[in-house]
Amino acid sequence: MDQALFDLVYQAVARRDPRYDGVYYTGVKTTGIVCRPSCRARTPKPDNVTFYPSLEEALQAGFRPCKRCRPEEGGRLRPDAVLAAQADAVIIAEYGERLTLSGLAGRLKVSASHLHRVYKEVTGLTPAAKLDQVRLDKACGLLGLSRMPVSDIGRTVGFRGASHFAAWFHRHTGASPTEYRERVQGGMADEPEYDIPAHP
Numbered sequence: 001m002d003q004a005l006f007d008l009v010y011q012a013v014a015r016r017d018p019r020y021d022g023v024y025y026t027g028v029k030t031t032g033i034v035c036r037p038s039c040r041a042r043t044p045k046p047d048n049v050t051f052y053p054s055l056e057e058a059l060q061a062g063f064r065p066c067k068r069c070r071p072e073e074g075g076r077l078r079p080d081a082v083l084a085a086q087a088d089a090v091i092i093a094e095y096g097e098r099l100t101l102s103g104l105a106g107r108l109k110v111s112a113s114h115l116h117r118v119y120k121e122v123t124g125l126t127p128a129a130k131l132d133q134v135r136l137d138k139a140c141g142l143l144g145l146s147r148m149p150v151s152d153i154g155r156t157v158g159f160r161g162a163s164h165f166a167a168w169f170h171r172h173t174g175a176s177p178t179e180y181r182e183r184v185q186g187g188m189a190d191e192p193e194y195d196i197p198a199h200p
Contacts, residue, residue, distance in 0.1 A: 001051055002089065003093075004089040004090065004092060004093035005085065005086060005089035006046075006051065007089075007092075008085065008088055008089050008092060009024050009037060009051050009085070010046050010049065010051075012037045012038070013026055013037045013038075013039075013043060013044075013049070014043050016037075016038045016039070016040060017037065017038060018036070018037070018038040019037075019081075020037045020038075020081070020085065021036045021037055021038050022036075022081075023053075023081045023082055023085060024037060024051045024052065024053060024085075025037075025051065025052045025053075025054065025055050025057075025058045025071055026039065026044075026049055026050075026051060027049065027050040027051070027052055027058045027061060027063045028044045028048055028049060028063075029048045029049070029050065030044065030048045031044075032062065032063055032064060033063060033064055033065070033066045034052070034055065034058040034059070034063035034064065034065055034066065034071055035066040035068075035069050035071060036066075036069045036071045038069065039066055039068060039069035040068065040069065041066065041068055041069070053082065055071055055072060058071075080118045080121065080122050081122050083108060083110065083115065083118050083119070083122075084118065084119050084122035084123055086108055087104060087108060087115065087119055087127055087130075088123075088130065090104060090107055090108070091104070091127065091130055091131050091134055092134055095131060095134045095135050095138060095157060095158060096155075096156055096157055096158045097158060098158065099131055099158070101115065101116060101127055101128065104127055115127065132172065135157040135158055136169075136172050136173070138156070138157050139153055139154075139156075139157045139165075139169060139177070140173075140180065140184075142156065142157075143177055143180050143181045143184065143185075144180075144181070144184040144185060150162060150165070150166070150177045150178060150181075151165075153165070153177065154166070154177075165177070
């Protein structure tokens with residue numbers, strides 16, 4: 001499991017989010033117990049965790065089922081949910097790069113149409129909508145908490161041109177990046193405003 005996907009599933013463990021129940025199983029090295037990601041037990045440190053794609057693999061590695069969350073009573077591995085989780089991991093790790101549906105599908109070794117259909121069935125979003133969501137969250141965070149120039153923030157979240165970023169941000173929030181920053185931070189007098197094209 002690559003680091004981005006590990007981080008994504010570990011965040012679910014920390015939040016006790018059931019999204020990955022039956023998709024991944026949490027092996028806790030310090031206790032020798034395997035749990036569902038949503039287990040209510042104390043959250044283990046990431047260094048003490050190994051995620052397994054099936055309960056059988058965790059049992060073969062020497063872990064025993066948790067008596068609290070009873071992972072053996074969960075559903076079987078759901079390939080569609082795994083594919084969606086892998087797509088999420090790539091999107092979250094590489095939101096600042098030029099990501100396309102075909103490129104993402106190629107990375108995951110499936111067709112673009114299959115990825116689009118499965119991802120929407122599992123998450124309710126298209127991969128493009130998820131990418132927008134991640135980029136918007138990152139942009140809003142940077143605008144609200146930093147003094148980084150708007151153009152640099154645009155490049156950080158995957159836009160090469162400041163006007164393109166400003167138009168995209170306005171379409172999603174109803175405000176320009178500068179207006180949003182002023183609202184959150186109380187004004188950035190030295191920050192230039194970018195014109196919003198009438199038809200972005």
